[in-house]
Amino acid sequence: MAVLAHTRPETSNPLGGGPRSRSALPVSVAITIAALAGAGVLSLVVGATWVPLAAIWDSSHPLHPVVEARLERTVLGFAVGGALGLAGALMQGLTRNPLADPGILGVNAGATFAMVVGMTSFGLTAMSQFLPMAFVGAALAALLVHAIASFGRDGATPMKLAITGAALSAGLASWTTGLLLADRKTMETFRFWQVGTIGGRGFDVLLTGLPFLVVGALLALAGARLLNTLALGEDLARGLGRRTTRDRLVIGLAIVLLAGTATALAGPIAFVGLVVPHVVRGLAGPDYARVLPLSMAAGAVLVVVADTVGRIVLPPSEVQVGIMAAVVGVPVFIALIRRTGRAL
Amino acid sequence: MTVTVDPGPVATQTPTRDAVEVVRRARRGPVRHRRRLVGGLALVVAAAFAARVLLGDYTVTIPDFLRILGGEQIPGATYIVMESKLPRAVLAVLAGLAFGVGGAIFQTTLRNPLASPDIVGVSLGASAAAVSAIALAGWTGWPVSAAAVAGALGVALVVRLVAGDHGGFRLVLAGIGMAAAMQSVIQYVFTRVDEYDVQLVLRWLTGSVNGVAWSSIGLFATALVVLLPATAWAARSLEVTELGDDAASGLGVGRGRTDLLMFLAVLLVAVAVAAAGPIAFVAFLSGPIARALNQGRTTLLASGLVGAAIVLVGDYAGAYAFADLNLPVGIVTGAFGAPFLLWLLARGPLNGHRGRRAA
Numbered sequence: 001m002a003v004l005a006h007t008r009p010e011t012s013n014p015l016g017g018g019p020r021s022r023s024a025l026p027v028s029v030a031i032t033i034a035a036l037a038g039a040g041v042l043s044l045v046v047g048a049t050w051v052p053l054a055a056i057w058d059s060s061h062p063l064h065p066v067v068e069a070r071l072e073r074t075v076l077g078f079a080v081g082g083a084l085g086l087a088g089a090l091m092q093g094l095t096r097n098p099l100a101d102p103g104i105l106g107v108n109a110g111a112t113f114a115m116v117v118g119m120t121s122f123g124l125t126a127m128s129q130f131l132p133m134a135f136v137g138a139a140l141a142a143l144l145v146h147a148i149a150s151f152g153r154d155g156a157t158p159m160k161l162a163i164t165g166a167a168l169s170a171g172l173a174s175w176t177t178g179l180l181l182a183d184r185k186t187m188e189t190f191r192f193w194q195v196g197t198i199g200g201r202g203f204d205v206l207l208t209g210l211p212f213l214v215v216g217a218l219l220a221l222a223g224a225r226l227l228n229t230l231a232l233g234e235d236l237a238r239g240l241g242r243r244t245t246r247d248r249l250v251i252g253l254a255i256v257l258l259a260g261t262a263t264a265l266a267g268p269i270a271f272v273g274l275v276v277p278h279v280v281r282g283l284a285g286p287d288y289a290r291v292l293p294l295s296m297a298a299g300a301v302l303v304v305v306a307d308t309v310g311r312i313v314l315p316p317s318e319v320q321v322g323i324m325a326a327v328v329g330v331p332v333f334i335a336l337i338r339r340t341g342r343a344l
Numbered sequence: 345m346t347v348t349v350d351p352g353p354v355a356t357q358t359p360t361r362d363a364v365e366v367v368r369r370a371r372r373g374p375v376r377h378r379r380r381l382v383g384g385l386a387l388v389v390a391a392a393f394a395a396r397v398l399l400g401d402y403t404v405t406i407p408d409f410l411r412i413l414g415g416e417q418i419p420g421a422t423y424i425v426m427e428s429k430l431p432r433a434v435l436a437v438l439a440g441l442a443f444g445v446g447g448a449i450f451q452t453t454l455r456n457p458l459a460s461p462d463i464v465g466v467s468l469g470a471s472a473a474a475v476s477a478i479a480l481a482g483w484t485g486w487p488v489s490a491a492a493v494a495g496a497l498g499v500a501l502v503v504r505l506v507a508g509d510h511g512g513f514r515l516v517l518a519g520i521g522m523a524a525a526m527q528s529v530i531q532y533v534f535t536r537v538d539e540y541d542v543q544l545v546l547r548w549l550t551g552s553v554n555g556v557a558w559s560s561i562g563l564f565a566t567a568l569v570v571l572l573p574a575t576a577w578a579a580r581s582l583e584v585t586e587l588g589d590d591a592a593s594g595l596g597v598g599r600g601r602t603d604l605l606m607f608l609a610v611l612l613v614a615v616a617v618a619a620a621g622p623i624a625f626v627a628f629l630s631g632p633i634a635r636a637l638n639q640g641r642t643t644l645l646a647s648g649l650v651g652a653a654i655v656l657v658g659d660y661a662g663a664y665a666f667a668d669l670n671l672p673v674g675i676v677t678g679a680f681g682a683p684f685l686l687w688l689l690a691r692g693p694l695n696g697h698r699g700r701r702a703a
């Protein structure tokens with residue numbers, strides 16, 4: 001994040017976002033890779049025990065097991081953060097809504113609830129079984145929030161979507177907790193997961209979810225042109241020959257795959273999908289061909305850095321990444337509300 | 345409506361006397377209706393209270409109950425009534441009153457049914473401060489309530505600053521953001537404690553009237569004895585406040601009065617949270633229900649009684665309705681309050697057609 005933020009002054013032009021020429025592409029790719037690498041190395045080195053850089057490569061170093069343990073959560077953090085950043089950018093593009101985020105619009109809560117139903121009612125235990133539940137839950141929640149917010153003359157305004165999402169999340173959280181209270185064993189495994197954490201999950205969990213993340217990401221990146229056309233508005237997009245319903249379905253599927261898998265892997269993490277696309281648009285302009293891949297990278301960096309900072313910010317405890325994301329995200333959310341003002 | 349204006353007699357009989365009579369009846373109607381409503385609601389609350397104390401898994405007869413209150417020791421029964429059933433019921437009534445009145449003040453003053461303290465994060469702010477004071481600083485007793493008040497005021501101020509003068513949408517959104525932040529604080533605090541007590545976590549996240557000591561209930565009751573009359577005094581001009589700041593100033597009710605009323609509402613909610621946790625959606629539900637029952641007019645007392653009834657019934661349902669499962673009241677009210685909120689969003693005042701009953 002810090003690395004990306006440094007480039008801000010260059011792009012401060014009145015149109016908001018820089019109309020980068022083709023020659024800027026290598027630069028942004030280089031910055032992105034540097035940010036990812038930096039975040040990754042920090043995540044391996046920093047924590048309750050600081051590890052010297054040498055221990056990363058030297059497998060006989062006494063601290064090498066620490067690095068291995070941290071590698072798991074770092075890779076998971078990259079995957080989950082990338083998925084959330086991408087999902088947020090897709091949602092903001094699809095609903096043309098600056099406040100869209102899988103957490104705020106209730107998608108994560110839907111996935112969570114469906115997974116808990118699977119655990120307590122159908123006795124599911126493996127990640128491969130949770131994932132379909134999470135997808136169904138995420139899709140139903142997204143559709144429900146959109147349907148409810150669409151009532152009335154003015155349709156699904158950002159403000160109505162956000163409040164409907166919050167209402168659905170609150171209700172689903174109650175139902176989720178009610179189910180968990182009936183099943184103490186599930187409650188214990190759920191305790192940290194529910195806060196949103198990437199610690200102690202293991203590679204096998206990630207490997208189960210990875211194919212869905214890849215498919216979701218490919219669908220999403222292919223959808224950049226669809227989003228650019230949709231950004232012109234429903235009527236214009238149709239006038240330009242797009243089949244908007246099919247486009248929306250493709251992007252919706254990508255959102256469900258990405259947000260559902262991320263929730264199943266790391267718990268409901270909100271605000272990453274909200275913050276990241278705004279920062280990226282500010283740096284790279286509104287073209288979704290750039291916004292989508294950069295959002296994925298920035299989301300990955302944000303989650304890994306948030307997780308790293310969470311390990312050291314309040315010793316001896318560890319602040320879960322879901323909580324750190326809220327710490328970063330709420331001020332941005334409030335700033336967005338202030339800036340968007342009456343347009344909501 | 346009880347007001348029926350029959351045009352026939354007005355045209356034929358002496359106009360002045362009849363007009364006076366019509367106005368008098370029009371004025372008397374709502375007052376009479378309100379009295380009847382408050383009386384009815386008080387009966388409902390009393391019945392729910394009796395059911396909560398006497399029925400359930402351990403039935404107590406009324407003579408037995410009176411003997412226990414008189415100080416007689418009945419093996420088993422005395423303990424269950426005095427340590428479990430009665431404190432739960434008393435706390436449910438008090439918390440319901442405080443949330444109902446506080447919520448109705450928020451909704452009326454901000455002129456938005458969504459701007460209730462539980463939705464805009466004020467309850468969760470109080471809860472986050474209280475739980476931090478207990479778990480991290482080791483406080484007990486009244487300092488916890490003081491911390492809750494500070495937390496609630498802090499969130500209320502931030503939300504108000506962010507929303508600026510045009511409350512409405514921005515205020516609700518800013519509140520939702522603050523609520524999410526406060527929830528994170530509470531969850532963080534609970535990752536810090538060594539022993540993970542599910543019931544305790546749920547108390548501070550969603551609210552529960554279970555297992556609260558008489559001493560905290562006494563503290564809460566004392567606070568209400570001061571706050572409720574003060575609120576009643578400050579709420580005299582509530583009907584004018586409802587018209588909006590400008591109209592209210594024009595009618596001689598300054599901004600100071602509104603602010604005082606909001607301050608009292610924040611205090612009410614905060615002390616209730618310190619005792620019972622942020623019981624989900626009670627503050628949000630009570631106002632609109634009381635309003636609908638009262639022909640679209642705001643009444644704080646009825647709203648408080650509706651709140652008390654909701655908490656009593658919710659606690660009863662949570663304790664006995666689901667087999668051997670003992671759900672905290674906040675889970676029950678959250679599970680059934682959220683659909684109501686969604687329904688309100690689907691048809692309510694946000695959609696332009698401002699129905700009187702929906703508002």
